[in-house]
Amino acid sequence: MGVSLTARRERAPAVVIRRISPADLFAALRAGFDDFRQVPTQLAFICVIYPVVAVLAAKLTAGYRVLPLFYPMATGFALIGPVAALGMYEISRRRERRLPVSWRDAFAVLQSKALPHIIQMALVLLVVFMLWMVVARSTYTALFDPDSMGSLSEMTYQMVSASGLILIVLGNFMGLLFAILTLSISVVSFPMILDRNVDVPTAIRTSLAVMARNPLTMLLWGLIVAVSLLIGGLLLLVGLAVAIPVLGHATWHLYRRLVEAPALERR
Structure with missing residues (x-):
């Protein structure tokens, strides 16, 4: 059984949302994981992750003002994770259609007709990430x-104080709210944007319907x-070079299970 959403764009097929289970x-x-095993892309992600880590390390070395924001920045990465996995969606889409595929096809998304909507x-x-950092x-x-932030030891002392415990509880609670918002x-x-070239409101509306x-x-x-x-x-960030691609590929397959393909595509 599925729930139908009528897309506003002219001649766009109705969007049917399926109910799924943890299975x-x-x-x-x-x-x-099978997509990742067939088309490993960990080297590309290591080339992206480590420069980012190097920049953060340089800032930490240059001054401690960024130190209190290191945890929010690290956890906030999950808020923009779907953007990092864009290439994985394209690879999974190509494998699904039995097209020739290599890790270079991860960059084919830059030539997609849906690129303007992807950028939006x-x-x-x-914006959600920036709001999280402000909060x-x-x-x-x-x-x-x-x-008062003078060193790492000073920050450690602050975190075990009464105010520090309040910060930990309140900060993680607000982070959870931002995570749920982003997921929703x-x-x-x-x-969906890559697959059907729908506009951003339609894509967000569909995601909200999926959550509901x-x-x-x-x-x-x-x-x-x-x-x-x-x-x-925790695995010295090397694990992200595996986790992000696998989750990206899995998200594509989850999309296929959640959103029914148009009738023409199923023939």
């Missing part, structure tokens, strides 16, 4: 004097993504 999540993960959706997530910094400055508006947005149709299952998916990124980050 579908793990089936999507298996399919995602990426900007939406960038995180405002929360920190409300509890601590930013000028983007769980199938990018795959499968609330507990999609929250479980969000937890799987968060834990995978956490483990990847």
Whole structure:
């Protein structure tokens, strides 16, 4: 059974949302891992991840003002993770259609007709990320004097104080709200834009409908993504070079399970 959404764009087919179970999540993960195994892209991700880490390390070395924001920046990466996985959606799409594919096809998304809508959706997530950083910094400055940050040991002392515990609890709670917001508006947005070239409002509306149709299952998916990124980050960030591509491929297959393909495509 599925729920139908009528797309506003002229002649666009109705969007049918399916109800899925946790078993579908793990089936999507298996399919995602198979895509990654057939077309490994970890080297490309290592080339992206390590320059970012180097920039952060340089800032930490140059001054400690960015230190309180390191955790929000690291966790906030999950908010823009769907953008990082764009190439994986394209690879999975090509494999699904039995087209020749290599890791270079991850960059074919830059030639997609849907690129303008992809950029617009990426900007939406960038705004969410920036809002998260503003909230995180405002929360920190409300509890601590930013000028009192003298060293890593000083920050450690602050975190174990009463105000530090409040910051940890409140910060993680607000981070959870931002994560749920991002999941709700983007769980199938990018795959759908790439697949059907729909506009951003249609993609977001479909993602919200997916969440409404499968609330507990999609929250479980969000937890799987968060834990995978956490483990990847703990493995000296090398794990992210595996976690992000696998999750990206899996998201494409999850989209296929959640959003029914148009009638012409099923023939």
